[in-house]
Amino acid sequence: DADVTQTPRNRITKTGKRIMLECSQTKGHDRMYWYRQDPGLGLRLIYYSFDVKDINKGEISDGYSVSRQAQAKFSLSLESAIPNQTALYFCATSVAGLNTGELFFGEGSRLTVL
């Protein structure tokens, strides 16, 4: 089993629908991240959390919200999905207190908004 698990892996939805992408990890890391990948663009940070009580906006947080339910779980919500949120979404984790720590990525969630 993957150390960082994302569900769903693929989702097609309609404009205006609420969508939640879930991420769970067994690595015991405190830091969790949500990234978005679009063709021709680098991975862009949506939100990040350094522990259960810590939530921070990233570069492109508008239209998204997150919830850190536990150390191991970090969910990303699109309250009212729009077509330009069609993208590949990655959850990632890293070790707390180590600014040089590498990111461990989930397998990605491909979202299509019609």
Added chain:
Amino acid sequence: ILNVEQSPQSLHVQEGDSTNFTCSFPSSNFYALHWYRWETAKSPEALFVMTLNGDEKKKGRISATLNTKEGYSYLYIKGSQPEDSATYLCAPNTGNQFYFGTGTSLTVIP
């Protein structure tokens, strides 16, 4: 937001060729430079983390160097093999956040 540039955007080489690509980034507010390898339909995986000016890292046929004063890093692949085909991402880490470049897509032709 950090402006991270990677070049070239894509590269096709013959099996056995050696190749290299570049990551450029602002040299201030810098903690570490990460390289990730991203194969199609898989997740990005860390290759190297470098922190000090002049750092050199090596893993098999792949190596990387770091120049923090001028803000660049090179990734070298010696004797490319088809299994090296992937997108290679660099990401400076400023402490709180990673800033990813758009990547270099490498295709190794058998």
